[in-house]
Amino acid sequence: xxxxxxxxxxxxxxxxxxxxxxxxxxxxxxxxxxxxxxxxxxxxxxxxxxxxxxxxxxxxxxxxxxxxxxxxxxxxxxxxxxxxxxxxxxxxxxxxxxxxxxxxxxxxxxxxxxxxxx
Amino acid sequence: xxxxxxxxxxxxxxxxxxxxxxxxxxxxxxxxxxxxxxxxxxxxxxxxxxxxxxxxxxxxxxxxxxxxxxxxxxxxxxxxxxxxxxxxxxxxxxxxxxxxxxxxxxxxxxxxxxxxxxxxxxxxxxxxxxxxxxxxxxxxxxxxxxxxxxxxxxxxxxxxxxxxxxxxxxxxxxxxxxxxxxxxxxxxxxxxxxxxxxxxxxxxxxxxxxxxxxxxxxxxxxxxxxxxxx
Numbered sequence: 001x002x003x004x005x006x007x008x009x010x011x012x013x014x015x016x017x018x019x020x021x022x023x024x025x026x027x028x029x030x031x032x033x034x035x036x037x038x039x040x041x042x043x044x045x046x047x048x049x050x051x052x053x054x055x056x057x058x059x060x061x062x063x064x065x066x067x068x069x070x071x072x073x074x075x076x077x078x079x080x081x082x083x084x085x086x087x088x089x090x091x092x093x094x095x096x097x098x099x100x101x102x103x104x105x106x107x108x109x110x111x112x113x114x115x116x117x118x
Numbered sequence: 119x120x121x122x123x124x125x126x127x128x129x130x131x132x133x134x135x136x137x138x139x140x141x142x143x144x145x146x147x148x149x150x151x152x153x154x155x156x157x158x159x160x161x162x163x164x165x166x167x168x169x170x171x172x173x174x175x176x177x178x179x180x181x182x183x184x185x186x187x188x189x190x191x192x193x194x195x196x197x198x199x200x201x202x203x204x205x206x207x208x209x210x211x212x213x214x215x216x217x218x219x220x221x222x223x224x225x226x227x228x229x230x231x232x233x234x235x236x237x238x239x240x241x242x243x244x245x246x247x248x249x250x251x252x253x254x255x256x257x258x259x260x261x262x263x264x265x266x267x268x269x270x271x272x273x274x275x276x277x278x279x280x281x282x283x284x285x286x287x288x289x290x291x292x293x294x295x296x297x298x299x300x301x302x303x304x305x306x307x308x309x310x311x312x313x314x315x316x317x318x319x320x321x322x323x324x325x326x327x328x329x330x331x332x333x334x335x336x337x338x339x340x341x342x343x344x345x346x347x348x
Binding site: 056 | 135136137138140223224227230234244245248249251252255256259316317319320321323324
């Protein structure tokens with residue numbers, strides 16, 4: 001099953017809406033293509049929308065953190081937006097941290113904060 | 119000729135997220151790719167039962183209407199009350215234990231959704247059900263990562279006070295966890311190559327009862343329990 005997550009560019013931000021199961025290879029591909037795009041378009045920020053993701057476990061958290069770290073290494077900022085309340089509660093209870101990314105309630109607020117950061 | 123997946127997908131899109139749709143079709147297995155015209159009445163009943171359970175859980179609105187549209191889409195020709203009456207007679211609380219094979223990555227998603235529906239069905243709260251699904255996700259992922267295959271069993275239990283609970287038994291015949299590594303895991307110092315090395319610790323924190331039985335070279339069984347509120 002060949003698939004790739006579409007990366008949308010809005011001004012100098014890259015946006016990915018995660019609508020599918022993030023498995024190993026897909027996550028690595030996403031990370032690689034995001035890195036590529038950050039460089040070619042001089043992106044200031046990367047926003048990952050997870051509002052359609054009903055369950056986030058420690059593995060997905062690690063993927064999100066990794067993407068956040070690599071984006072930061074390149075000098076851009078990474079935002080995770082739209083985490084569902086039940087998902088947030090579960091992450092807290094599990095004791096896993098989303099510490100390599102910023103979070104925002106929604107896309108709008110993430111864009112706003114990215115503008116302020118510049 | 120349209121397949122079940124295409125037909126149902128077009129009805130559900132906009133109401134049920136594509137991730138959830140994917141899981142539903144994964145659970146239907148070969149039935150999802152069968153052309154609608156070639157379904158037997160038995161197939162149709164199975165699909166509708168599955169859809170009814172999932173739609174009740176996940177649809178943002180109009181679940182009854184959606185189920186009816188799905189039933190219509192699957193029934194060849196006009197009318198066809200035979201298929202539509204299938205699900206209502208078979209739905210209800212299923213108490214039989216469910217054993218799920220975990221053999222490929224997509225089975226993780228299936229197990230997760232299955233656990234979620236079971237949790238909701240026995241009356242656990244919305245948050246508790248997400249916790250159940252997350253725990254099953256961690257356990258199933260461990261099986262795929264470390265043992266390549268195994269099973270996850272879901273058992274709805276009622277205690278002597280009449281409180282419902284969900285027991286999850288994840289077991290495999292994988293390499294087992296050596297004692298030294300186990301110590302690192304509980305101390306929180308273990309870092310795995312692929313995960314955060316925190317899966318087991320996370321599960322232990324999420325559940326009400328936790329029991330780990332691991333023997334190097336023999337396999338690992340994790341038994342945990344979510345209790346409902348009284």
